Amino acid sequence: MSAPLVDGWGREIKSLRVSVTDRCNFxxxxxxxxxxxxxxxxxxxxxxxxxxxxxxxxxxMGVNEIRLTGGEPLVRRDLPxxxxxxxxxxxxxxxxxTTNGVLLDxxxxxxxxxxxxxxxxxxxxxxxxRFAEITRRDALDRVLAxxxxxxxxxxxxxxKVNCVAIRGxxxxxxxxxxxxxxxxxxxxxxxEFMPLDADETWRGDEVLTGEEIRAxxxxxxxxxxxxxKASSTAxxxxxxxxxxxxxxxxxxxxxxxxxxDRIRLTADxxxxxxxxxxxxxxxxxxxxxxxSDEQLANLIRWAVRHKELKHRINEPGFVRxxxxxxxxxx
Ligand code: SAM
Numbered sequence: 443m444s445a446p447l448v449d450g451w452g453r454e455i456k457s458l459r460v461s462v463t464d465r466c467n468f469x470x471x472x473x474x475x476x477x478x479x480x481x482x483x484x485x486x487x488x489x490x491x492x493x494x495x496x497x498x499x500x501x502x503m504g505v506n507e508i509r510l511t512g513g514e515p516l517v518r519r520d521l522p523x524x525x526x527x528x529x530x531x532x533x534x535x536x537x538x539x540t541t542n543g544v545l546l547d548x549x550x551x552x553x554x555x556x557x558x559x560x561x562x563x564x565x566x567x568x569x570x571x572r573f574a575e576i577t578r579r580d581a582l583d584r585v586l587a588x589x590x591x592x593x594x595x596x597x598x599x600x601x602k603v604n605c606v607a608i609r610g611x612x613x614x615x616x617x618x619x620x621x622x623x624x625x626x627x628x629x630x631x632x633x634e635f636m637p638l639d640a641d642e643t644w645r646g647d648e649v650l651t652g653e654e655i656r657a658x659x660x661x662x663x664x665x666x667x668x669x670x671k672a673s674s675t676a677x678x679x680x681x682x683x684x685x686x687x688x689x690x691x692x693x694x695x696x697x698x699x700x701x702x703d704r705i706r707l708t709a710d711x712x713x714x715x716x717x718x719x720x721x722x723x724x725x726x727x728x729x730x731x732x733x734s735d736e737q738l739a740n741l742i743r744w745a746v747r748h749k750e751l752k753h754r755i756n757e758p759g760f761v762r763x764x765x766x767x768x769x770x771x772x
Contacts, residue, residue: 461771529557
């Protein structure tokens with residue numbers, strides 16, 4: 443293995459998020475416009491071989507955690523094949539996937555068979571009407587069926603359910619989602635709404651903080667904090683009576699940039715060193731021009747040396763990222 447991948451502020455990079463497509467079959471209000479976005483052309487999207495090569499080079503520098511995302515990763519054809527290729531890459535010891543879950547009932551089995559070991563399913567409401575309101579799709583039953591299917595595979599753990607926390611919407615969802623965490627083997631996590639919506643309507647006062655949601659849950663069920671890994675983005679809590687776990691990812695109210703150990707690869711082969719980057723580093727052109735692994739590693743090291751110190755959401759003059767969430771890969 444070559445030297446670890448360290449940024450200009452001394453943080454070691456251990457984790458890569460790979461967007462396998464910019465396309466999505468949902469139109470979540472906090473992410474995409476109703477009419478969708480202009481999709482990448484097929485030839486602009488990295489092939490499985492190109493993705494796996496980048497993963498292999500990164501794994502050689504100590505990046506051992508890979509998460510597949512999108513857009514909606516399950517709409518990429520033959521995704522289990524990519525999972526198999528990445529799972530077989532030396533140095534990758536944690537391979538996970540973030541999905542809206544709507545195709546999971548069909549794909550859980552082949553994904554597990556290919557080597558997937560962890561899954562996050564996004565779910566913002568347990569009411570059919572409100573689910574359709576937020577995602578602009580009537581698909582709650584399919585998502586719940588996908589989760590049920592995932593439960594059948596004990597190798598696929600933990601199952602995390604992610605909910606974007608938006609003031610004026612999520613408060614009403616909290617009791618049912620907390621109940622879900624108590625009844626099912628799912629860790630339900632609330633993620634603060636970030637200014638990454640394509641419609642650019644985000645306002646600071648729409649962020650429902652993790653602390654506020656915790657207080658709402660504790661009105662009914664006391665919680666006990668569980669120690670988390672230093673690099674973890676989530677604060678973890680178990681129900682005091684032992685019936686399950688919830689988590690809070692608070693990038694706006696309690697930024698965790700100082701322990702950030704991740705970088706991102708967009709579907710079109712741009713390396714991003716921060717969710718809120720204004721600058722990207724093209725890996726696709728050099729890959730297609732025939733760079734060596736060593737040249738690729740050097741390019742990546744150079745980009746990572748310029749990783750942003752922190753996001754500046756809470757600072758005056760904050761400038762939004764150069765792309766929205768679904769185009770980056772959340
Ligand atoms: N389609 C997949 C899914 O739904 O999980 C993967 C991609 S999606 C962009 C990844 C995560 O980003 C989802 O949990 C989604 O809810 C979250 N997300 C999208 N826009 C967001 C925003 N503006 N603020 C916070 N989270 C957001």
